Amino acid sequence: EIFLRLPAAADLARASAACVSFRRVIAGHPFLRRFRILHPPPLLGILCGRLFPAQPPHPSAAAAATYADADFSCPFLPSSPGRWCRRDVRDGRALFSPRLREGSDPFNSMYNPRDLVKEFAVCDPLHRRYLLLPALPDHLADQVQQPDILECEPFLAPPGVDDEHPSFRDFR
Structure with missing residues (x-):
């Protein structure tokens, strides 16, 4: 309870260096979850x-x-530069999806709306890491209608009270 009242994460880090038992308490997931709830970034x-x-x-x-x-444009994402468009930013992460191809018109009957809803990347711009999300299955991507794609705004959901932030160990 005393550690939860420390005003900043830097103070928490100094307290954890004081002794092994303090570190064990502070490094525990239940404590860190409660600390993040009381002390938003x-x-x-x-x-x-x-x-x-x-x-x-x-x-x-x-x-x-x-x-x-x-540089929050995440130029380290795979493929050609300028291919990705930032859609949302939350809690130090950025969500990117592909841009429309040059010359493609969402109202053109040759346009395939699945191109914009199948591929996403979540980035950690400060550590220059990214994770390509699995592609949406065709049966879900086929449900996107051409007029709806202009209003499609993918976003990162905030973590719930009991959710942990995802691990970035698998990032490249």
Whole structure:
């Protein structure tokens, strides 16, 4: 209960270095889950094309300044540059899907709407890692109608109270 009242993750890290029993408590998943609920991640800035970092006197201004030059376009994604379009950003992760091919028109009868709903990538831009999500099965992708694709907005769901953040160990 005392560790839960520490104001910042840096204070928690210092407390865990004090002794083995403190570290065991602090590193446990139940404790970390409760700590994340009570202490949401700080606001570092606004992402609108590029990062506009928080400015002083905001408490996160110093941390935000370290990410001011970060590239959130994820150029390390596979295939040709400019192929991916950022769809959502949440909790330090970014969701990307393919762009429309040049010359493709969503109202054209030759356009295949499945192209936009089958392939997604989740990125960790600060660590330059990504994970390609499994493709949607054809029977689900076929349910997308041509007019609906213009209103299709994929997004990352926030973790629930009991959910852990996914592991990025499998990222390239």
